[in-house]
Amino acid sequence: MTTTTRILRLDASANQAASTSVKLGDHLIERLRQSGTQIDLRSRDLNQDLRFIDSDWIGANLTPAEQRAPEQSARLALSDRLIDELKWADHIVLTTPMYNFGIPATLKAWIDQVCRAGITFRYGPNGPEGLLANKRVDIVVTTGGAPLGSPVDFVSDYLRQVFRFIGIDDVNIVAADKMNVDADASYNGAIAQIETAHPAVAA
Numbered sequence: 001m002t003t004t005t006r007i008l009r010l011d012a013s014a015n016q017a018a019s020t021s022v023k024l025g026d027h028l029i030e031r032l033r034q035s036g037t038q039i040d041l042r043s044r045d046l047n048q049d050l051r052f053i054d055s056d057w058i059g060a061n062l063t064p065a066e067q068r069a070p071e072q073s074a075r076l077a078l079s080d081r082l083i084d085e086l087k088w089a090d091h092i093v094l095t096t097p098m099y100n101f102g103i104p105a106t107l108k109a110w111i112d113q114v115c116r117a118g119i120t121f122r123y124g125p126n127g128p129e130g131l132l133a134n135k136r137v138d139i140v141v142t143t144g145g146a147p148l149g150s151p152v153d154f155v156s157d158y159l160r161q162v163f164r165f166i167g168i169d170d171v172n173i174v175a176a177d178k179m180n181v182d183a184d185a186s187y188n189g190a191i192a193q194i195e196t197a198h199p200a201v202a203a
C-alpha cells in the first residue's frame with residue numbers, strides 16, 4: 001500500500017533564484033519522492049505575503065476568539081492560515097541561510113505568526129507544552145563562514161527550540177555551512193547528509 005506524506009516546504013533565503021539552500025531543499029524533496037511514499041507538497045516562499053506582528057495582532061491574539069471584532073479576526077487570518085498549513089503537514093522541509101549569525105527576518109516573522117498560545121502551545125502545570133504532534137522537520141542551513149554548532153551559530157539550537165516548543169521534537173538539521181570556505185565540499189557534504197537521512201528505495 002502506498003502512503004501519502006503531506007509535505008510543507010518553507011524557503012527563507014532572500015536570494016531564492018540563486019539560493020544554495022533552496023537547491024538543497026529541491027534535492028531533499030526529490031529524495032523523499034524516491035523513498036517510496038506518495039507526496040502531497042505545499043510550498044511557501046517566506047519572502048512573500050508575510051507580515052510582522054504588531055500591537056493590533058497581539059491585542060487580537062489576546063482576545064478570546066468568540067469576543068474578537070471582525071477586524072481582529074481579519075488581523076489574525078494570515079496567522080490562522082500559516083498554522084493550518086503547519087497542522088496539515090506530516091513533514092516540514094525548511095531551508096534557510098544564516099544571516100548575521102541568526103535566521104532571516106522573514107523566517108522570524110513566520111515563527112512569530114505560528115507560535116500561538118492555546119493553538120500551537122499552551123502553558124500547563126509543568127510549563128509550556130507543544131500542541132503539534134507526530135511531525136518531523138528537516139532543516140537545511142547554509143552559512144558563508146560560520147561553522148554550525150560553533151559559538152556563533154544562533155540558528156541551529158534556536159530552530160530546534162522553536163519546533164520543540166510547539167511540539168515537534170523530530171528535527172534533522174542538514175548542514176551546508178562554510179560555503180565561502182569550500183563550496184563543493186560543503187554542498188556535497190549536505191547531499192550526503194540528505195541521502196543518509198532519507199535512503200532511497202531500490203526500484
Ligand SMILES: Cc1cc2nc3c(=O)[nH]c(=O)nc-3n(C[C@H](O)[C@H](O)[C@H](O)COP(=O)(O)O)c2cc1C
Nearest residue numbers: 013019020021097098099100101142143144145146
Ligand atoms: C545579509 C547576509 C548576512 C549573512 N550573514 C552571515 C553570517 O552571519 N555568517 C555566515 O557564515 N554567513 C553569512 N552570510 C552568508 C550566507 O549565509 C551564505 O552565503 C549562504 O550560503 C546563503 O544561502 P542561500 O544561497 O541559500 O541564500 C550572510 C549572507 C547575507 C546575504
